[in-house]
Amino acid sequence: MTSETLALSRAAAIRQLQAHFEEQKWSLRELFATDPQRVENFSCEAAGIYLDFSKNHLRQDTLQLLIDYAEEQNLNSKISALLSGASINNTERRPALHTALRFQGDAKTEHERAVADCRVQMQRFANKVHSKEWLGFNGKPIRHIVNIGIGGSDLGPRMVVEALTPWHRDSIHVHFVANIDGADLSDTLEDLNPEETLFIIASKSFSTLETRENALSARRWILAAGSNEKQLAQHFVAVSSNIVAAQDFGITPENIFPIWDWVGGRYSLWSAIGLPIILACGYSVYKALLAGAHSMDNHFAQAPLQENLPVLLALIQFWYRQCWSTKSQVVLPYAQRLSKFPAWMQQLDMESLGKSVDRDGKPLGYPSGGVVWGAEGTNGQHSFHQLLHQGTDLIPADFIAIKQPTSELHEQHRWLLACCISQSQALLRGKSLHDARQELEEAGYTHREAHSLAPHKAIPGNRPSNTLILEKLDPHHLGALLALYEHKVFSSGCLLGINPFDQWGVELGKQLSSQIYQSAEAAIPENWDSSTRSLMEKLL
Numbered sequence: 001m002t003s004e005t006l007a008l009s010r011a012a013a014i015r016q017l018q019a020h021f022e023e024q025k026w027s028l029r030e031l032f033a034t035d036p037q038r039v040e041n042f043s044c045e046a047a048g049i050y051l052d053f054s055k056n057h058l059r060q061d062t063l064q065l066l067i068d069y070a071e072e073q074n075l076n077s078k079i080s081a082l083l084s085g086a087s088i089n090n091t092e093r094r095p096a097l098h099t100a101l102r103f104q105g106d107a108k109t110e111h112e113r114a115v116a117d118c119r120v121q122m123q124r125f126a127n128k129v130h131s132k133e134w135l136g137f138n139g140k141p142i143r144h145i146v147n148i149g150i151g152g153s154d155l156g157p158r159m160v161v162e163a164l165t166p167w168h169r170d171s172i173h174v175h176f177v178a179n180i181d182g183a184d185l186s187d188t189l190e191d192l193n194p195e196e197t198l199f200i201i202a203s204k205s206f207s208t209l210e211t212r213e214n215a216l217s218a219r220r221w222i223l224a225a226g227s228n229e230k231q232l233a234q235h236f237v238a239v240s241s242n243i244v245a246a247q248d249f250g251i252t253p254e255n256i257f258p259i260w261d262w263v264g265g266r267y268s269l270w271s272a273i274g275l276p277i278i279l280a281c282g283y284s285v286y287k288a289l290l291a292g293a294h295s296m297d298n299h300f301a302q303a304p305l306q307e308n309l310p311v312l313l314a315l316i317q318f319w320y321r322q323c324w325s326t327k328s329q330v331v332l333p334y335a336q337r338l339s340k341f342p343a344w345m346q347q348l349d350m351e352s353l354g355k356s357v358d359r360d361g362k363p364l365g366y367p368s369g370g371v372v373w374g375a376e377g378t379n380g381q382h383s384f385h386q387l388l389h390q391g392t393d394l395i396p397a398d399f400i401a402i403k404q405p406t407s408e409l410h411e412q413h414r415w416l417l418a419c420c421i422s423q424s425q426a427l428l429r430g431k432s433l434h435d436a437r438q439e440l441e442e443a444g445y446t447h448r449e450a451h452s453l454a455p456h457k458a459i460p461g462n463r464p465s466n467t468l469i470l471e472k473l474d475p476h477h478l479g480a481l482l483a484l485y486e487h488k489v490f491s492s493g494c495l496l497g498i499n500p501f502d503q504w505g506v507e508l509g510k511q512l513s514s515q516i517y518q519s520a521e522a523a524i525p526e527n528w529d530s531s532t533r534s535l536m537e538k539l540l
């Protein structure tokens, strides 16, 4: 099918789905009441992850319409194109081969051989640090690693390092600095000894403002502590595809870990951008993470669409966004150590799907990616869940539960899981006006009072959610979870007909910030809007 035919079929299929939506009269409670097998019919398992998607506004015919649409959009062949290294990132004319970063067994392709070499380089380096062979300028072993990077060069490794806390080595502490706000770096360095600190400058482009400025400040901090220029090599390594810029910064070539243009920033934690994971937890943990992701890659490649976890999640998101006009989706990991997962998801989803034109540059005419947000459970229950339950917006939720306790406090873990289950149940069931009235009367309110208070207490319910269960929060399951969402976002991009691999929308702000920074020193251009001019006068 040509791209024009695909675009026409997209518009027609969305209209058909909308018609199906208009006809639908069922409530979630009815769906459960009329189908005793609903959970069996609307759940799947792969790579150690169980997905219950039964609490969604889906009947078998809805799902079939969605699957038909995915087939019409050639999703299967697009998945094959992604995994085989076709130039799927059409605007930047390159493949998106993050899956090659987690290959298992012997390296077969050119990409895999490059990855294998980089793995050896990382392992050797980490061994030197862990064995205390790598010394700082004063001959002291390294005890602190500070990763300086932002966006994809920060969020993935930061989230994984926190998630895998039980695997941390005692001898090494890994820190992350991202923000241009100097407080981020200075607060981090406050209690560190420069003689025992090593910085990873993580930047695919090696030209990102925040990373450049933080790296320069870190360099000054090491020099001020007594290191000479030559000894800086003992305190700085880099991960970058811009080898020249990293060398110009003063990093020796053998301490530059490569990343390639076929690895997108938000998909890069599996590359040398994951070096902090190896330093914090050891190489075997990193390998297990890759293996978990690889098992999800295999599932994504092989499972039929109707049993394919990433595809199902993408279809559900598509259904709500196109037909239910949802504006956002919330991700709720019920695990303290996954507190940074929503931020990672945000970049993955919003940087990929926040587009207004299709792959050919034509206006979409239908909504693309929405807002992704969330926080770890149970904390959100005591703040924003109010809006999930009683607000006017329908916000589909993904709950992520970990079956095995993540601490010694097993009783608390049972409570955590009970809270997680109760939230999706409350979203589904709600509370009728009648029940709210009765509850109030039972609590001693007069009939009249109960009548007037009940609307405030009633909860609409009928609100959808997915629940994902991981047996354990270990490297393997975590790898599979992250790959699941990566592939979900890719599938969403295919369903929307957009290229999810570029992010040119972020460039204008970067250009303007340097113009503003420079103009503040000179004259502010008169043709700029008065608000910007006034803010510059007040602030700069």
Ligand SMILES: O=P(O)(O)OC[C@H]1O[C@](O)(CO)[C@@H](O)[C@@H]1O
Pocket (backbone or CB within 6 Å): 150, 151, 152, 153, 202, 203, 204, 205, 206, 207, 208, 211, 265, 266, 351, 503, 506
């Ligand atoms: O690794 P780099 O090149 O410093 O880029 C950091 C981040 O900046 C972005 O380009 C957005 O500004 C992200 O896509 C990327 O992950």
